Amino acid sequence: MTQAHQLSPSSPASSASSASPTGRARLMDGTGLARRILAETALRAAALTARTGTAPCLATVLVGADPASVTYVRMKRNRCREAGIASRQVELPAGTTTAELVRTLTELSDDPGVHGILLQHPMGEHIDERAAFEAIVPEKDVDGVTLGSYSAMSFGLPGFQSCTPGGIMRLLDAYDVDPAGRRAVVVGRSAILGKPVGMLLLGRDATVTYCHSRTRDLSAEVRRADIVVAAVGRPELIRGEDIKPGAVVVDAGYNPGNVGDVHFDSAVERAGLITPVPGGVGPMTIATLLEQTVTGAERRSER
Structure with missing residues (x-):
């Protein structure tokens, strides 16, 4: 899998802890992290343009x-x-x-x-x-929408990641969330979000469960999760009482009225880390898309 360019350790996001001293979840700032990724991407684009x-x-x-x-x-x-x-x-x-x-x-x-x-x-x-x-x-x-890209993600081979799943993994890395050994529940199974993010988490040694419209007792599955990725497109489906205390909650849903798939006000009281909607996953999707575009241009210039 293509290795993403990493932020420096001095980045504010990279020093964030999953624990919250106030008892409320810390927010995973996708807007700030995306801004830093895009700044680095701009430098790479300028260097490539000057060289080629x-x-x-x-x-x-x-x-x-x-x-x-x-x-x-x-x-x-x-x-x-x-x-x-x-x-x-x-x-x-x-x-x-x-x-x-x-x-x-x-x-x-x-x-x-x-x-x-x-x-x-x-x-x-x-x-x-x-x-x-x-x-x-x-x-x-x-x-990252073709069968070839999905296969590369699944097998850990070089290629481009689906942008939203790739952005989610960057957020987890920036906030020092290591999926290894953790139970991850992905709510949603779309070809460009749910399925690939589950494969990326599996590739990082998480134990992954996919949930969907046929899942029995969704709340029970979510309550066992150390990492929850909500990607089903149903507003506020995941409630605070479904969240395991201290869990990492990634809300990849975006519904009318700036509402995610997680009921934020109740989930923030139980989670350790949580993404806001908007300002969490969305900015990371675009940042990943542009970063991968520059990577594609760099690879072509090296042929």
Whole structure:
């Protein structure tokens, strides 16, 4: 697995403890950590641009005009500019067919000026999502969505991590949370979040349990967890009484009204560490995406 560039030990996040002197959970500051990752990414991008004359480039493909997606893509474009990464936006009509989308992604995969490709969700129910993802070559799959990337994550081989799971692991590292020997419960089993974060935790020697809509007595499973990753897309599903005292709680949900999958006000009273929503996992996703784009550009320059 690609080793992430580590923050220096003097980083405020790296010295954080999972214990809280006030009895309330300490917040895992994804915004601050992402800011430091992006600052380091910008330095790497500038150095590469100076050495090769070509800036790292991220191509974003958007099918249709979903308002949330448009806003998200605009935010990513702004972050690219701040980090010295060129941004190429490809906007396709909502009626684009799978074949047309695959052709566009294949062209971007073959374009030497593009170092990373992001296919934005949602694409429309008529699109064969898996076929579209697989049109992205592994060396440009900086969002970690292809079967090749998932296999690499699962087997600990070189490749790009799914961005949200990769960002979650960076948060755990920054707050000195070692998954080894701990019981981790992942609530959710999506292909780009739940499943890969579980594999990354397993690769770090955690004992991993996946929970989902068919899980019996979800609360009992969560109460046994030293690390909880909520990634199911149901607002405030996980309640404070479900949290083991002192557990690490990572809320990867984002629902209307800035509400996560964890009931924050009750969970913060029992957890040792917890991510806020917003300001926790979200910023780490974008930081990981841009960091991996620069990594892809660096690798290409070394060929």
